[in-house]
Amino acid sequence: MDESPFLVRRANAKDAQKLRAIRLESLADTPEAYGSTYEDSVKWSRLKWRIAAAKWNYFFGERDGEVVGMASGGFNDSHPGTHWLFGMYVTPSARGTGVAGQLVEAVSEWARGEGAKSLYLHVTESVTRARAFYEKMGFRLNGESIKMDRDRSMTLVTMVRNLD
Numbered sequence: 001m002d003e004s005p006f007l008v009r010r011a012n013a014k015d016a017q018k019l020r021a022i023r024l025e026s027l028a029d030t031p032e033a034y035g036s037t038y039e040d041s042v043k044w045s046r047l048k049w050r051i052a053a054a055k056w057n058y059f060f061g062e063r064d065g066e067v068v069g070m071a072s073g074g075f076n077d078s079h080p081g082t083h084w085l086f087g088m089y090v091t092p093s094a095r096g097t098g099v100a101g102q103l104v105e106a107v108s109e110w111a112r113g114e115g116a117k118s119l120y121l122h123v124t125e126s127v128t129r130a131r132a133f134y135e136k137m138g139f140r141l142n143g144e145s146i147k148m149d150r151d152r153s154m155t156l157v158t159m160v161r162n163l164d
């Protein structure tokens with residue numbers, strides 16, 4: 001029997017307000033981890049959140065019906081043909097519980113369904129807990145790094161997980 005208190009599921013258009021809430025929480029909680037900002041995202045229209053929830057491959061981790069974490073799967077125009085993990089976040093009270101791992105598995109499953117053999121991500125060099133978590137989940141540095149577009153003082157390193 002699965003004893004996890006968490007349900008991980010794919011978001012849909014009806015989840016637009018839930019997506020807005022957890023996404024804005026993440027941007028306020030750990031701004032240095034994300035290329036987007038709270039200030040820009042808080043101005044998004046209802047329609048934009050609805051489209052994101054319906055089309056951008058978001059997954060939620062829920063406990064007792066509350067969204068406690070999220071991650072999404074997507075693509076990267078700079079690396080055609082590759083599959084990426086974006087927006088990874090778990091609310092502080094649910095960290096260390098395993099729900100983050102379940103979210104990575106859900107996005108990995110999405111990528112496999114798209115025919116991917118690898119899952120890529122960018123993580124800010126200074127966000128040590130996230131880096132340790134990704135290592136634990138089997139992601140490895142591939143030697144690439146880039147400057148964050150919105151703040152070039154921050155470096156993003158690329159990590160890759162083998163999906164075979």
Ligand SMILES: CC(C)(COP(=O)(O)OP(=O)(O)OC[C@H]1O[C@@H](n2cnc3c(N)ncnc32)[C@H](O)[C@@H]1OP(=O)(O)O)[C@@H](O)C(=O)NCCC(=O)NCCS
Nearest residue numbers: 030033088089090095096097100123127128129130132133
């Ligand atoms: C990144 C995140 C999703 C990971 O989820 P989590 O539930 O915290 O991850 P876990 O606790 O399973 O693993 C974290 C690992 O970091 C390490 N760690 C724990 N506390 C730490 C700390 N304060 N500083 C550095 N590393 C730490 C441990 O190795 C731990 O693994 P363990 O299970 O072997 O102890 C979550 O911490 C989070 O949302 N952080 C804020 C947003 C963020 O940084 N997102 C990443 C965007 S790329």
